[in-house]
Amino acid sequence: MTRKKIIYKFFPIILIIIIIFSITSCKSVNKRPSGQKDNIGSKQSEQKKQPPKSLSSLENSTKKMIEDLENIKKNKQNKNEKDREKKQSEESQSNEKNDEQNTKGEKQTKENTSNKTASKETQINWEVFDKNIQEMHKKWNEYEVQAKEDGADSQLINAFKSQLNLLTEKIMGKNEYEVLVEANNLYKYFPQFLNLYKHNAPPETLEIKYYARQILIDAEKNSWENTNILLDGIKKSWATAKSRMEKPDKTLNKMIDFAIEDFIKVTNEKKLELAKLKGQILMDNIDKIK
Structure with a gap:
């Protein structure tokens, strides 16, 4: 068999091998290494920066305001319970006489001191709240520009501003319950801002x-x-x-x-x-x- 006939005989087989090799090579070049997409997402997450101090300060101030209000509410409830117990005790001892005037005087002094302490623990210092809310407005003014640059949308920014103003109005109105409600409503926005950062x-x-x-x-x-x-x-x-x-x-x-x-x-x-x-x-x- 001549060389030319041999080439014609095996040409289809050679052609198929070349095509298969070409397809395999293309797939190898274009194929994305396993996990590369996840690595890209991970790198994007790693590229996020730490939350600005102004945002962290706002979140901490709101949290402390809520905690202060909750503590005052608990102290009031405890005081009311103690007052009820005291009243019951006094009623049960109303027929007893105490001839030791000095002892009675010392007891009264201690009760007065205790009442003053309890009064501080059950009353809101609205001057402190006024000062804190003013500081929060300053921190928000610092953070607002940064929030926009870091990807916060206008709807979120406007919602936070409106809620901060509403909270301020409630503090000016000195309504303990409404301040707690609106402070908690302000708190719900922080997760959305914090998701912009590490x-x-x-x-x-x-x-x-x-x-x-x-x-x-x-x-x-x-x-x-x-x-x-x-x-x-x-x-x-x-x-x-x-x-x-x-x-x-x-x-x-x-x-x-x-x-x-x-x-x-x-x-x-x-x-x-x-x-x-x-x-x-x-x-x-x-x-x-x-």
């Missing part, structure tokens, strides 16, 4: 605290209408938070799972005191997330 604990954990507080605020007024919506918010925020944790604490997360279940149960049963207890346990556990 973070350790997922910002959605702050949403959980907002929802839990709002449920307890409403429950104090025997208003349970929005309970289901707020509880759904807790469940969704927690699911998102867990999915974003790089190094989750499995034991702590399980504790929070159970704390949420317990809080949902007593809330649905409209048991105020138990809801307060379970809600505080939930928020304390949330604070442990690092």
Whole structure:
């Protein structure tokens, strides 16, 4: 068989081999290495900067305002309980006589001092609140430009400004309950701003605290209408938070799972005191997330 005939005979086979080799080579060149897309997303996350000090200051000031109001409310409740117990005790001893005048005088002095201390713990210092809200407006003025540059949309910025103004008006009106409500309503915006930056604990954990507080605020007024919506918010925020944790604490997360279940149960049963207890346990556990 001549060389020319041999070439014609095997030409189709050679052509097929060349085509297969060409296709394989193209795939190798164009194929994205496994995990490259995830690495890009990870790099984009790593490129985020730390939250500006002005934003952190705003969040801390709002949180402290809420905590101060809650502590004053608790102190008032404790004082009222002690006053009831004292009144009952005095009524039971109303027929007893005390001839030791000095002892009585010392007792009265101690009671007066105790009452003054209790009065400070159960009253809001509105001058301090006025000063704090003024400082918050200054911090917001610092952060607003930065927020826009860092990607916050106009709707979020305008909503925060409106809520900050509303909170300020309530502080000027010196209404303790309304200040607590509007301070908590301001707090719900911080997770959205914090998602623009690096973070350790997922910002959605702050949403959980907002929802839990709002449920307890409403429950104090025997208003349970929005309970289901707020509880759904807790469940969704927690699911998102867990999915974003790089190094989750499995034991702590399980504790929070159970704390949420317990809080949902007593809330649905409209048991105020138990809801307060379970809600505080939930928020304390949330604070442990690092």
